[in-house]
Amino acid sequence: MTDIQHHISDDILDDYRRGTLPHAFSVVVAAHLSLCDECRARHETRDMIGGALLVGAEAAALSTGARARMMAALDTPAPAPAPRGSGVFPAPVMAELRGRPPRWRMLGGGIRQQILSADRSGSLRLLYIPPGRAVPEHGHRGLELTLVLQGSFADSEGAFHRGDVETAHDEIDHQPVAGPGAPCICLAATDAPLRFHAMLPSLLQPIFRI
Amino acid sequence: MTNPVTKEISALSRDLIAVRDRRDREAFGRLFDHFAPRLKAMLLRGGLRDGSAEDVVQDVMLAVWHKAAQFDPHRADAAGWIYAIARNRRIDLARRKPLSQPEEMPDLPSLEPDAGQVLSLQQEARELAAALSRLAPEQADALRAAYFDDLPQSRISEMTGLPLGTIKSRIRLGLDRLRHELRSIAP
Numbered sequence: 322m323t324d325i326q327h328h329i330s331d332d333i334l335d336d337y338r339r340g341t342l343p344h345a346f347s348v349v350v351a352a353h354l355s356l357c358d359e360c361r362a363r364h365e366t367r368d369m370i371g372g373a374l375l376v377g378a379e380a381a382a383l384s385t386g387a388r389a390r391m392m393a394a395l396d397t398p399a400p401a402p403a404p405r406g407s408g409v410f411p412a413p414v415m416a417e418l419r420g421r422p423p424r425w426r427m428l429g430g431g432i433r434q435q436i437l438s439a440d441r442s443g444s445l446r447l448l449y450i451p452p453g454r455a456v457p458e459h460g461h462r463g464l465e466l467t468l469v470l471q472g473s474f475a476d477s478e479g480a481f482h483r484g485d486v487e488t489a490h491d492e493i494d495h496q497p498v499a500g501p502g503a504p505c506i507c508l509a510a511t512d513a514p515l516r517f518h519a520m521l522p523s524l525l526q527p528i529f530r531i
Numbered sequence: 532m533t534n535p536v537t538k539e540i541s542a543l544s545r546d547l548i549a550v551r552d553r554r555d556r557e558a559f560g561r562l563f564d565h566f567a568p569r570l571k572a573m574l575l576r577g578g579l580r581d582g583s584a585e586d587v588v589q590d591v592m593l594a595v596w597h598k599a600a601q602f603d604p605h606r607a608d609a610a611g612w613i614y615a616i617a618r619n620r621r622i623d624l625a626r627r628k629p630l631s632q633p634e635e636m637p638d639l640p641s642l643e644p645d646a647g648q649v650l651s652l653q654q655e656a657r658e659l660a661a662a663l664s665r666l667a668p669e670q671a672d673a674l675r676a677a678y679f680d681d682l683p684q685s686r687i688s689e690m691t692g693l694p695l696g697t698i699k700s701r702i703r704l705g706l707d708r709l710r711h712e713l714r715s716i717a718p
């Protein structure tokens with residue numbers, strides 16, 4: 322992955338590292354870090370800084386027996402490894418899918434989605450958009466991160482290919498159109514329900530959870 | 532490079548490689564002796580009580596033992612790698628869902644070790660520690676608060692009484708300075 326053009330901002334990366342980013346966005350960040358060497362290096366550099374500070378940090382005495390307890394614990398079995406990536410889905414997305422392929426729901430116009438998680442802190446979904454098809458115009462309340470996993474889309478902010486993340490803040494109205502070639506599959510996180518202008522009456526939005 | 536801290540980093544990475552490749556308990560014991568008291572102090576600073584801080588230290592160091600196969604000296608030094616495990620463990624204590632993690636890099640046995648890259652990464656970690664010690668104190672403090680204590684910038688601003696913009700620019704300047712000194716690093 323050398324030609325990723327759209328990355329995660331410092332602020333979002335720092336919130337992710339601190340654990341304060343809502344779950345839906347954390348998965349997008351982890352998925353981008355799985356695909357983007359540049360952001361992975363920024364992330365690991367920050368850990369290297371933390372490590373250098375740890376080596377030079379003050380120490381606190383351990384209770385007696387702590388070391389013996391530690392050495393005795395080494396024979397406990399290791400926990401099961403995390404799920405691996407599969408196909409276009411990197412490991413953190415496979416973890417959300419619980420290791421299974423997506424189960425798409427049709428939204429009309431050939432567009433499909435699977436909601437991976439939804440709660441008050443935000444929602445996370447996979448979207449499948451056939452080539453040349455527009456995702457109905459929508460506005461946001463809050464933050465939206467969209468990571469391309471397959472194919473591409475383009476909107477007023479530019480063109481987005483596999484690994485690229487679009488970061489959209491309040492009140493950006495854009496109309497993503499899937500590029501030619503493979504259907505566009507993307508991972509989208511929002512901290513508010515999307516307001517679709519055209520596709521569905523807003524009364525139905527809670528029902529379809531889009 | 533005679534700074535005792537910088538010399539230690541290489542020895543720690545060697546010990547972690549011995550744990551990874553030979554399940555070397557003596558080497559693990561040395562890692563424990565070095566990191567456990569520092570991790571405990573870090574967790575106490577973060578607000579954990581003595582007993583739970585030690586429990587978390589045990590969790591972190593047990594994860595070091597179990598995950599050692601994933602340690603890749605091409606990408607990380609021991610201190611940064613162990614720090615990352617501790618950072619994640621501390622976060623998961625406070626979250627409902629564990630923090631989503633990036634994909635592990637490919638299994639090591641499938642890769643030819645590249646001695647040059649390993650050496651330059653470890654060298655870079657040493658230079659980073661040295662460069663940190665040369666930073667202006669206010670930049671070093673800001674980086675410590677942001678990337679060691681993992682405090683949000685708003686909290687650092689509250690604690691120091693300095694405006695948020697000042698905190699942001701100190702962190703930025705600190706990272707820029709490190710980047711300037713370490714060409715290959717990408718903060």
Ligand SMILES: [Zn+2]
Nearest residue numbers: 328329357360
């Ligand atoms: Zn990136």
